[in-house]
Amino acid sequence: MTDSLLQHLTPEEIELWAQGLCPATRDAHLAQCAECRTIAERERKLIRELAQLTRFAPEFGFVERVMAQVKIPTPSGPHLRPHTDA
Amino acid sequence: MAWAKQGREAAFRELVRRYERPIFSLLYRMVRDRALAEDLAQETFIKVLNAIGSYNPQFKFSSWIFKIANNAAIDHLRKRELETLSLDGSPHATTPDEMTATAPQLGDRGETPLQELEARELGGAIEHAIARLRPEYRTCILLRHVEGHSYEDIARILDLPLGTVKTYIHRARNELRGYLEDRRE
Numbered sequence: 231m232t233d234s235l236l237q238h239l240t241p242e243e244i245e246l247w248a249q250g251l252c253p254a255t256r257d258a259h260l261a262q263c264a265e266c267r268t269i270a271e272r273e274r275k276l277i278r279e280l281a282q283l284t285r286f287a288p289e290f291g292f293v294e295r296v297m298a299q300v301k302i303p304t305p306s307g308p309h310l311r312p313h314t315d316a
Numbered sequence: 317m318a319w320a321k322q323g324r325e326a327a328f329r330e331l332v333r334r335y336e337r338p339i340f341s342l343l344y345r346m347v348r349d350r351a352l353a354e355d356l357a358q359e360t361f362i363k364v365l366n367a368i369g370s371y372n373p374q375f376k377f378s379s380w381i382f383k384i385a386n387n388a389a390i391d392h393l394r395k396r397e398l399e400t401l402s403l404d405g406s407p408h409a410t411t412p413d414e415m416t417a418t419a420p421q422l423g424d425r426g427e428t429p430l431q432e433l434e435a436r437e438l439g440g441a442i443e444h445a446i447a448r449l450r451p452e453y454r455t456c457i458l459l460r461h462v463e464g465h466s467y468e469d470i471a472r473i474l475d476l477p478l479g480t481v482k483t484y485i486h487r488a489r490n491e492l493r494g495y496l497e498d499r500r501e
Contacts, residue, residue, distance in 0.1 A: 241482075241486040241489075242482065272493060273489065273493075276489060276492060276493055276496070277461055277489075279442050280442070280457065280461035280462055281461055281462065281464075283341075283442065283443075283462050284341070284437070285337040285338065285341050286337065286340055286341045286344050286437060287336065287337050287340065288336055288340045288353075288354045288357055289350075289354060292332070292336055292340075292354065292357070292358070293329055293332045293333060293336065295358060296332050296358055296361045296362060296365070297325070297328065297329060297332070299358075299362050300328060300361075300362055300365040300366060301366050302324055302325050302328070303324060303368075303369065
């Protein structure tokens with residue numbers, strides 16, 4: 231038996247497996263090791279849950295509020311853009 | 317000249333639009349207060365755009381902006397930790413009356429619409445579990461698994477050795493699983 235078949239998966243390899251990126255040689259270990267399989271399944275569930283978290287949006291008008299305080303560089307030097315509510 | 321200025325302004329707007337959600341989401345999950353997260357996000361964008369002339373293109377733009385946002389969140393959390401009153405009241409209180417007068421009043425305020433929104437948005441089991449992580453672990457896990465940054469990028473954003481980032485992420489996932497299992501039992 232080769233080392234890669236006997237060795238348990240590292241946390242990084244488990245993460246790769248959860249993303250479908252684990253090399254085939256390590257897949258072979260996973261197929262025969264119940265301990266690694268249990269850990270890997272739990273990790274995959276958590277990683278998926280995290281990846282599905284909502285991307286929250288700031289309040290409407292955020293871009294305008296930022297732009298009102300940004301100095302727009304011009305050849306004659308930076309200046310503040312006059313504030314407009316869009 | 318006016319066209320040149322307009323071009324720059326359009327590019328700035330595009331950058332804010334592209335990053336407003338990821339930056340705001342990271343900050344919101346770090347400080348768990350919508351209004352404050354928005355202030356910190358605004359501060360981040362203003363800092364970045366006003367310093368765009370000093371941006372080094374060898375560094376990924378996303379790493380740069382996340383670094384500034386994370387620093388803003390960490391600075392705030394440190395400050396808040398120092399300012400937090402204990403449940404016994406101000407540390408300067410010397411008599412029982414002073415302690416009572418300066419102690420935070422729990423349960424005496426109704427929820428504002430904003431607080432209700434925060435409770436809805438951050439009330440799920442996974443959000444609670446993330447909130448229980450220490451700030452360094454929280455940033456690492458959010459950057460890795462919510463924003464999809466590489467370990468190397470996270471090391472650059474947080475100014476940490478790569479090995480430390482790997483350890484933090486591994487520990488953070490273990491803690492998260494533990495918190496979630498506790499809740500489900």
